[in-house]
């Protein structure tokens with residue numbers, strides 16, 4: 072974690088700034104006002120605690136910790152059946168317009184499969200509720216040659232100060248969030264004025280067709296139905312709002328700026 076990154080981090084619950092300190096148990100991030108400390112494990116700050124996250128977030132964390140070892144494999148099989156991973160991801164990543172030198176945040180970064188397809192000349196940050204997905208993301212970065220600063224955190228409590236990022240995006244998890252409105256507000260808060268935000272996930276058409284397959288039932292049963300893009304949850308001052316569909320109506324992509 073560079074000193075530049077530390078300046079962007081805050082306590083996700085109080086928004087106070089944090090500083091790095093070494094203890095006999097390893098490095099920690101400290102918030103002086105609230106006397107809170109957050110552990111840094113294997114270079115990844117743990118900026119959440121179970122008491123402050125929703126049941127849906129806890130359930131996602133358990134689910135993705137369990138499937139992390141096979142996540143990349145299942146994704147590649149799923150995408151192979153749907154026209155190829157690079158081609159399918161590119162359909163919504165085309166809206167994530169990253170310029171040289173941009174500071175980019177992926178909320179729910181998973182194993183880093185999207186960042187792999189984005190321009191290398193930008194600074195990437197990723198948060199995820201699942202520790203095991205973050206560990207996979209670190210190795211995906213090493214394998215595909217991208218660097219990403221990772222944080223274990225909840226989408227509904229982002230650990231960054233206001234106006235920090237040029238691009239904020241989120242793929243494949245908004246349907247899980249218990250409080251989509253808070254998660255969208257958080258993305259908006261940490262985006263710089265003028266920044267681009269993109270939220271993409273499966274549509275109701277995808278959910279209802281996959282839900283017929285017993286193998287997917289556990290995966291979708293925490294979603295609220297019908298699945299709707301969070302257009303009504305956008306802050307009233309969101310600009311340039313645009314909703315598109317890709318992959319034959321199976322995925323939506325909601326784009327807007329601050």
Ligand SMILES: C[S@@+](CC[C@H](N)C(=O)[O-])C[C@H]1O[C@@H](n2cnc3c(N)ncnc32)[C@H](O)[C@@H]1O
Nearest residue numbers: 128131135179181199200201225226242243244
């Ligand atoms: C389907 S995966 C998508 C991962 C990646 N964005 C991709 O496109 O491959 C969903 C991810 O969302 C994460 N997730 C679910 N709920 C979350 C929350 N409340 N906060 C942060 N991450 C969350 C999961 O741990 C998982 O890694």
